Amino acid sequence: MAMFNGKEKGEKQKGFEMKEGEIETIIGASVKVEGDFKSDGDVLVQGIVNGSLKTKGNLRVEEGAKIKANVEAANASVRGEIAGNVTVKDSLQLGESAKIAGDIITKILSIEPGAVLHGHCSVSAIEPEAGNEPAIVQKPKKEA
Amino acid sequence: MYAYFIDDWVYEKHHRTLDKLDLLLTQQGVSGRKIRLSRLSDMNASIRDCIGSGIKTLVAVGNDVTASRLLNHAQSLKQKDAFSFAFCVVPIGEPNEVARLFGIQSLPDAASALSACQTRLFDLGLLNQRHYFVTAAIFPKKSALRFRSYSVSSLHQDHHLSVCNGDIYRTKETAASKKFVPDDGVLEAVIAYRPSVSFWSRVRGRQASGEYQPESFFPIKKITVRGASKTISIFADTEKQLSSPIDVEVVARELEAVVRSKRAA
Numbered sequence: 345m346a347m348f349n350g351k352e353k354g355e356k357q358k359g360f361e362m363k364e365g366e367i368e369t370i371i372g373a374s375v376k377v378e379g380d381f382k383s384d385g386d387v388l389v390q391g392i393v394n395g396s397l398k399t400k401g402n403l404r405v406e407e408g409a410k411i412k413a414n415v416e417a418a419n420a421s422v423r424g425e426i427a428g429n430v431t432v433k434d435s436l437q438l439g440e441s442a443k444i445a446g447d448i449i450t451k452i453l454s455i456e457p458g459a460v461l462h463g464h465c466s467v468s469a470i471e472p473e474a475g476n477e478p479a480i481v482q483k484p485k486k487e488a
Numbered sequence: 489m490y491a492y493f494i495d496d497w498v499y500e501k502h503h504r505t506l507d508k509l510d511l512l513l514t515q516q517g518v519s520g521r522k523i524r525l526s527r528l529s530d531m532n533a534s535i536r537d538c539i540g541s542g543i544k545t546l547v548a549v550g551n552d553v554t555a556s557r558l559l560n561h562a563q564s565l566k567q568k569d570a571f572s573f574a575f576c577v578v579p580i581g582e583p584n585e586v587a588r589l590f591g592i593q594s595l596p597d598a599a600s601a602l603s604a605c606q607t608r609l610f611d612l613g614l615l616n617q618r619h620y621f622v623t624a625a626i627f628p629k630k631s632a633l634r635f636r637s638y639s640v641s642s643l644h645q646d647h648h649l650s651v652c653n654g655d656i657y658r659t660k661e662t663a664a665s666k667k668f669v670p671d672d673g674v675l676e677a678v679i680a681y682r683p684s685v686s687f688w689s690r691v692r693g694r695q696a697s698g699e700y701q702p703e704s705f706f707p708i709k710k711i712t713v714r715g716a717s718k719t720i721s722i723f724a725d726t727e728k729q730l731s732s733p734i735d736v737e738v739v740a741r742e743l744e745a746v747v748r749s750k751r752a753a
Contacts, residue, residue: 366667372703374647375679379638385707395638 362386362402362421369399373408387417389424396428403432407441414446429463490520490602491538493531493558495550498580499524505580509549509595516603520547525554531561539571545746547602548586549578555586556621556725559743563612563620574607576746585623586725589654589670591748601748609741610670611653613724616735621724622670622743624652625736630716633677633706634733640679640706648680648700651711651736657702673740677711679704710737 368385371377375391386401393411397403403417409424416431423439430436432450440458447464455461498506513519521543523534535546535558546562548555555577562573578598579587589610592598613621627649633640642649650656653675655668668676680700715732722728 367705368707370703370705372679374642374644374681375704376641376643377638378641379635381638383707391643391704 362388362404367404368401371409373406381413405442407439489541489543490518490545490547491534491543492520492522492547492549492578493525493534493554494522495548495554496524496526498550498554502580505595506549509578509580509599512595512599513602516599518599518602520545525550525557531557532565535562535565536569539565539569539573544572545574545576545602545605547576547578547746549580551579551581552583552586552623553726559586559622559725560620563742572744574605574744574746576602585654585656589623590745597748601746604749606747606749607744608671608747610743610745611673611675612739612742613651613653613675614737614739615722615724615728616730619724619728619730620739621653622745623654623725624650624656625722625724626650626656627713627722627734628715628720631720632714633679634712634714635706635708636710640677640704642679642681642704644681646682646684648682649713650678650680651708651713652676652678657700671741673738674707674709675736675738677706677708678702708736708738710735712736 366386367388369383369387371387371389371391371393373390377391377393379395381393381395381397383399384401385399387399388404388406389409389411390406391409393413396413397411398416401418403415403420405411405420405422405424405426407423411424411426412428414428415426418433419435420430420432421437421439422442422444425443427445429446430444430448435452436448436450438444438455438459438461440456442459444460445462448461449466451467451469453465453467494506521538525531538546546558548558559575562575566573576598577584577587577590577592578595579592587593592601610622613625615621615625629647631649633649652668653670657680680702682700713734713736718732719729720732722730722734
């Protein structure tokens with residue numbers, strides 16, 4: 345199935361892999377989740393999430409997914425849109441179709457050409473603490 | 489010792505199958521007490537009588553309706569009288585998802601499972617603190633899922649909402665994307681939809697498969713499902729009418745079931 349092609353080059357290299365059949369939660373393309381979503385396992389997002397999204401496992405945001413929420417995960421691979429701050433414990437990968445409007449805190453960051461990022465980015469070997477949100481960033485004003 | 493609870497319609501429509509079952513059970517040395525279930529029979533009294541006389545395995549002979557009826561009565565009595573029992577299903581007629589979950593597809597399967605007497609613990613789903621189910625609870629279309637801190641709604645009109653213990657969809661996609669483990673202490677809330685076929689595809693002769701494809705999966709221990717009306721009809725092993733909202737929770741590893749051993753398969 346195309347939506348679970350979790351063994352792609354980039355992910356294997358970083359040692360972050362979401363195996364088929366072991367994903368705990370799948371938020372499908374035709375589903376909208378509203379509120380504070382929490383999980384202990386791997387999460388795959390293809391649909392819409394509004395509120396907050398926290399998982400102790402890995403997160404995969406597919407192309408076409410729209411998240412309006414602060415996101416926390418152990419590892420994350422993003423190809424969809426996120427409007428909110430992203431805190432990732434280990435490795436964050438932004439695919440070419442990724443769009444993030446918010447701040448990023450992570451240990452390892454990889455960005456493919458074409459990914460869009462509006463916000464501050466903090467990449468350090470020190471583990472980001474959960475709930476330790478980055479400073480509020482004012483979005484650049486559009487020039488007339 | 490075994491007690492076979494045989495549904496009334498099985499006697500009426502499948503007497504040859506029953507003869508065949510009798511023969512198989514005698515050959516395997518697992519024959520036992522037979523109880524005919526009519527609409528008016530007092531199942532609680534029959535179960536109490538069986539347990540009192542030292543019978544440990546209750547076997548439903550029939551389809552999912554028979555299995556669900558026996559299971560619910562036995563579980564309710566178990567809460568009051570505190571006894572233990574093993575449960576099995578001999579599949580006759582359709583649907584037979586419960587037997588399938590136990591790995592039993594036919595009469596010989598059931599006979600060999602009963603003679604080997606290999607048991608496995610299964611989770612049970614519980615609706616409104618009253619109705620138990622083993623396979624899945626399927627809700628009507630306009631229902632909404634409400635978790636403790638978030639809610640889930642479908643953007644598709646033609647969606648299918650269910651809380652599953654076993655894989656009731658059995659599509660290739662489900663097998664690839666999600667494993668249903670019936671003894672892991674969690675149930676899966678599944679939202680499935682029926683893909684629509686475009687006008688041009690219909691012109692080309694392609695028709696909708698009619699099958700729902702599971703798309704979203706949420707592991708749950710407890711969930712509330714709200715229906716569009718006060719009383720909703722749901723399918724939990726068998727059809728039930730319950731008042732909305734419906735609390736669905738898992739009772740982890742509650743049911744000891746006789747399963748077909750892999751070696752026998």
